[in-house]
Amino acid sequence: MNDLARHVSQKLGDVLDLSSLSAIPVGAFKTVVADATMPFQIKGKHAKDDVVLLVSNSDFDGVVEDDIAMAQSVRDIVDGETGAQIVRPKLSGKWGTQSYAVFERHHAFSQNRALATFQKVMIAPVLRDWCAQLALQTKQHWADDDAYDRRFRAPLRHLVQDHDCPSALRRFAENRLANTRTDQWTCIEHGDLWLGNVLLTRKFPNPFAPSDFNIRVIDWRGANVQGYPGADIVRFVRSLCGRPGRLRSKWVGQILGQYRATLEMTPTDMAENVALSLGVLGQDLGCFPRDRYCDMRRDTTGFLRSQGMLGDI
Structure with missing residues (x-):
C-alpha cells in the first residue's frame, strides 16, 4: 500500500505526508462482506490536502471502479445542486488489477x-x-x-x-x-x-x-x-x-x-x-x-x- 500511496501523492503534486498512511477501521459487518473495499487515510502536508484512499480487494478488484461509475451516472441525471452532494474523486485508476479512488477527506458523524x-x-x-x-x-x-x-x-x-x-x-x-x-x-x-x-x-x-x-x-x-x-x-x-x-x-x-x-x-x-x-x-x-x-x-x-x-x- 505504501507504493500506491506514493503514486497517489505524486499524481496530486506531492502534497501528502506518506508517513501518516493508516487504515480506517471498518465495522464488523464489513469484514464479512466478500466484496468489501479497503479504506485508508493519508494526511496532507496541509490540512486541506487530507485524503481518503479507497482500494478494492483482490478478489473483487473492480468494485471501486464500479462505485465511481455509478456515482457519475447518477450525477449525469440529476441537477447540479443535487449532484454536488454525491462524492466525487480527486483521482481514480488501477493499481495492478485493483481499482482505487482518492477522495477529499470529509467528516463522519462525531463519536461525542x-x-x-x-x-x-x-x-x-x-x-x-x-x-x-x-x-x-x-x-x-x-x-x-x-x-x-x-x-x-x-x-x-x-x-x-x-x-x-x-x-x-x-x-x-x-x-x-x-x-x-x-x-x-x-x-x-x-x-x-x-x-x-x-x-x-x-x-x-x-x-x-x-x-x-x-x-x-x-x-x-x-x-x-x-x-x-x-x-x-x-x-x-x-x-x-x-x-x-x-x-x-x-x-x-x-x-x-x-x-x-x-x-x-x-x-x-x-x-x-x-x-x-x-x-x-x-x-x-x-x-x-x-x-x-x-x-x-x-x-x-x-x-x-x-x-x-x-x-x-
Whole structure:
C-alpha cells in the first residue's frame, strides 16, 4: 500500500505526508462482506490536502471502479445542486488489477454524543430534502405489464414466499398484492443510505450558515436505478435513531412526514416501497450475508410498525 500511496501523492503534486498512511477501521459487518473495499487515510502536508484512499480487494478488484461509475451516472441525471452532494474523486485508476479512488477527506458523524446529536438534528432535514429531490428527478413510470409486475409485484411475492420473513411484513405484502394499483413509480435508490455513508463537509456546522450543512453521499456501487422512493430516507432515519425501541419519537415522524408530503405519498405507500426494496434485495443477495439481511428485514419491520405504517396488520 505504501507504493500506491506514493503514486497517489505524486499524481496530486506531492502534497501528502506518506508517513501518516493508516487504515480506517471498518465495522464488523464489513469484514464479512466478500466484496468489501479497503479504506485508508493519508494526511496532507496541509490540512486541506487530507485524503481518503479507497482500494478494492483482490478478489473483487473492480468494485471501486464500479462505485465511481455509478456515482457519475447518477450525477449525469440529476441537477447540479443535487449532484454536488454525491462524492466525487480527486483521482481514480488501477493499481495492478485493483481499482482505487482518492477522495477529499470529509467528516463522519462525531463519536461525542452531544455533538453527534447536534449534527444529526441539523443534517437530517438536509438529507430528507436531498432524498426527495433524487427521487423526483429520477422518477420513472412503467406502462408495460410485465415490467410493472417485475418491479412492483414480484418483490412482494418473494416476501410472501420466504418463510423467514417476519409475519407482519408477510401479511402486509399479501395485503398489497391484493391491491391492483397501476400508478407506482421507481427512482434511483442508493440502497445503503445509513449514517456511515453520509459525510459532513464541516465537522462543526454553524446553525446560521446554510452552506455549512452540505453533505457528501458515498458508496454508490449498490445503487438501484429502478429503486423505490422512501426506502433511502427510512434506512437513514433508522440509522440516526439507534435501537428499535427508541424510534417512537415525534422528530422521526416529522422527518418522514415532510418527505411524504413532498412526494405526495401516504404512510402505506412508503411502507410498500420499503417492502419492495427489501424484496428486491432478497431476490438477489449477491455478496450480502443472508443472516444480516434477515436481521435488517426484522428490524425494518419493527420500525415500520412503530411508525404505524403497516396499518392494523
